[in-house]
Amino acid sequence: MPEQPVDSHIAIHPVILSGGSGTRLWPLSQSKRPKQFIPLITDKTMMQDTALRLPAHEGFAEPIIVSSAGHADTVIEQMRDMDMPPSAVFLEPAGRNTAAAITLPALWLLEQQDDALMLVMPSDHVIADVDSFRRAIALALPAAADGQLVVFGIHAAHAETGYGYIAQGAPLPGVPGVYEVAKFVEKPTLAVAETFVADGGYHWNGGIFLLSARSYIEELRQWAPEVLRACAEALSNARRENPLVYPEASAFLSSPDLSIDYAVMEKTQKAVVVPVEMGWSDVGSWEALWAVRDRDENGNCIKGAALTVDAQRNLLYVEDGPPIAALGLEDMIVVSTASGILVMPRSRSQDVKKVVELVKSGHFNASDPAPSL
Structure with a gap:
């Protein structure tokens, strides 16, 4: 059993983003049944495998799911099959990218506790070495609790033009294994990607984050206030059928369509990276x-x-x-x-x-x- 990476007084809330369409795996994955709801690798679906990496009986909070309104029954059924009831399921009327998808649970958690930490994960990725992932979470925990926005830098095993990259900066003082982010680099050409891999100081950006809900909202207020305004209004007028939360549609759809990288991470001074080699793949093709x-x-x-x-x-x-x-x-x-x-x-x-x-x-x-x- 992996060591529990959570302080006794700090609960990490897994936030599983499950709204993608996975069309690059057509004809198996389609909008009505995207890849996160399919058992591609194991006998569990990819969303189920994601949730099982961080179970409540090992110190994590019950998972929070962000998905689309059309997949409500699927989410509930698949979580029930594992006896892992989610604490909340946010059902978007339509996708508005990851900044808004993360904002909804961040605001919801702040209604309940001031120091909530969110471990944000896409629902359709493979992590072969879960122990290494847990160790990386343990390294990231002090920085996240201190208000830093932690992104996990995936070991760049080869030159890949389909991913964004994170340039590793100086070590974060007093926090072993955590580094400042020197810069984010969007999908490079093959020649540039090859120089990144040879350099060794660049990591793939797999979209996995450990964030203080409060710190994230504070940075969002500074860098993408329209996302925050839209999500706050949508949540205040949401229809709630525990654990289902339906954000008010018109307000939510007024949010800019921005990823967390564009909205916050590429602008904030609080971005730090924890490098990790954990057998990761986004199974994007x-x-x-x-x-x-x-x-x-x-x-x-x-x-x-x-x-x-x-x-x-x-x-x-x-x-x-x-x-x-x-x-x-x-x-x-x-x-x-x-x-x-x-x-x-x-x-x-x-x-x-x-x-x-x-x-x-x-x-x-x-x-x-x-x-x-």
Whole structure:
């Protein structure tokens, strides 16, 4: 059992952000059933795995979920299946990005306690080494309790152009393992990303934060007051059906669409980073799923009714679709579901959004020829 990283008088509130659509994993993940509600890696869904990393019986507070109104039943059902009742479920009428999504539980917690800490986590990430994550939380705890806004810097295992980066600055005095943030860098070119990895002082920004609710709200008031105003009004007029909280729609939708990085972290003087190597992946593409799932001796990752002959380094994924037989394939992805079939080279995983755009525009139906990409 990992050591409990929580002081006896400080409760850390896991805040699980579960509002994404996960369209890069089409056709398996769609708006009605996005990837966080699917058991992609284990027999639990990704949201369930996220909650299980920080259970209440090991010193953490009951989880807080932020999701969309259309997924209320799914959230409650999946948390009930684990006997982990959430303390609150905030149901957004539509997404307004992470700054607003974090503001709702921050304001709610401040109604109850002045020194609440929030551990903000996306619901659809993989963390293979939970012990290392817990140790990083323990390192971050004193800084967060002192009002610093802590971001966890993920070990940059390779040059990746799809992530933002955090430049590590000077050590935070008196707090081992915590560093000032020198700067945030948005998604770089491959050449720049390669220099970051070689430098060793840059980390991926995985969107995981340990924040004092009060400190976050104070910084939001300074740097993004319109987000705070909209969320405060939406919460004061919310419909509450414990544990469900429905923010008032018109007020919430008036919030600017800003990430916490743009709204606060890139502007505040309180941003600090805790570097951590914990087997992290955002599973943001079919290629990323191939990388984190088990593979056979030929490098093939197979889930469901699929077989291979002279095939290497493929991902074959079947759920409610026809079985797959792969003959002589190399470095391909084949996904078979009741909603559609996807076939592409692994190297084109980031281009699935082009297919999704065509499907959304009505090009993909039985009476028309398949759209050309």
